[in-house]
Amino acid sequence: MKASSLSSHTQVPPVNTEERLEVQQMICSLIDKHASGQRKATALRNEYAIELIRYLNEEGMAKIFIKAFCQGLKSPLISEVREFFRTHSEITNIICAQAGDPLAFEFLYHMRQPANPIDRYFINCKAGHQIYVRLRKIIQYLPGLIRKIYYSEKRTILVDNIGSGPGHDMIGVLLENPDLRPIVHVRNIDVDENALKIGEGAAIRHTMKHNFLFVNQDFLKVDSREADLVLLIGFLCPVDLRRSRIILKKLKRFSRQDGHCLFSTVQTEMGQGDPVTDFIMRFSGWQMDYKNHEQVRNLCLESGWQPVDHFYDELGYNQMTLAKLL
Numbered sequence: 001m002k003a004s005s006l007s008s009h010t011q012v013p014p015v016n017t018e019e020r021l022e023v024q025q026m027i028c029s030l031i032d033k034h035a036s037g038q039r040k041a042t043a044l045r046n047e048y049a050i051e052l053i054r055y056l057n058e059e060g061m062a063k064i065f066i067k068a069f070c071q072g073l074k075s076p077l078i079s080e081v082r083e084f085f086r087t088h089s090e091i092t093n094i095i096c097a098q099a100g101d102p103l104a105f106e107f108l109y110h111m112r113q114p115a116n117p118i119d120r121y122f123i124n125c126k127a128g129h130q131i132y133v134r135l136r137k138i139i140q141y142l143p144g145l146i147r148k149i150y151y152s153e154k155r156t157i158l159v160d161n162i163g164s165g166p167g168h169d170m171i172g173v174l175l176e177n178p179d180l181r182p183i184v185h186v187r188n189i190d191v192d193e194n195a196l197k198i199g200e201g202a203a204i205r206h207t208m209k210h211n212f213l214f215v216n217q218d219f220l221k222v223d224s225r226e227a228d229l230v231l232l233i234g235f236l237c238p239v240d241l242r243r244s245r246i247i248l249k250k251l252k253r254f255s256r257q258d259g260h261c262l263f264s265t266v267q268t269e270m271g272q273g274d275p276v277t278d279f280i281m282r283f284s285g286w287q288m289d290y291k292n293h294e295q296v297r298n299l300c301l302e303s304g305w306q307p308v309d310h311f312y313d314e315l316g317y318n319q320m321t322l323a324k325l326l
Helices: 017-034 038-043 047-058 062-071 078-088 090-097 102-108 117-124 126-153 168-176 178-183 193-205 241-254 268-273 275-283 293-302
Strands: 157-162 184-190 212-216 227-232 255-266 305-312 318-325
Touching (some): 017 047, 017 062, 047 062, 062 078, 062 275, 078 090, 078 275, 102 117, 102 126, 102 193, 117 126, 126 157, 126 255, 126 275, 126 305, 168 178, 168 184, 168 193, 178 184, 227 241, 241 255, 241 293, 268 275, 293 318
Parallel strands (some): 157 184, 184 212
């Protein structure tokens, strides 16, 4: 469970340097030939996209993928591209069946190793890697906050993790900070029973089962226990501003009057910084709702929360906002 360093990427089998340069030149020529527009061609020339297109070229799909990317989601080639990705990528197959399925995050969080080139692309691409960085940043941030709350209250700190999936964030916090285990209790709340079973298994393996309660229920139907900290990580990424306000308002009942909420949003920087991955996610049915810092601040205030802190992953693709009740 213990994660590796922030800079770690899934390793791609080594290729002779001369051969690699030759392949890159060939792929770039292919991109230039079939990509319409300099901006689209530039987006396809990053090292991970080139590795992906190299694989697609071996499978006879590179030209079709490049053309579909340049034409956008209304391309007549989209169905063919989606079907190829679905049948050659476990992550895409999971997403096509259920967008945002926590099982896809088992790969993105480096809990499972990818077995094919498309899944390796997802793990290594900028957007995919920043999901892993998001997890690590949260694991690094929360211990200081929890200790601050404990020193003020001197009692068990209650954490409600809404839409938790397996709950790798709080499992990671307690795994890497054993001094917090006697003072923290977490409810992981999610409608996905399989995801909760993964988290429960991890908690048992690391002898932390007593720190967690796994609640397989819609959070709207779960009773409040006035938590010190409410987590909402990844939940709002595909959700528009109007619905995000509704959700954050509903979270207020889970918090103590002086409690905190830490939630994440996916920022406009991701759509601009990794348009290839954004395209693949969208044709797979996983559409993000990108927000900027000012929108997130207003979202907080309009939902009855006062933003008090925020931090980002390495590229600013994910913003984590800490807020208190107004």
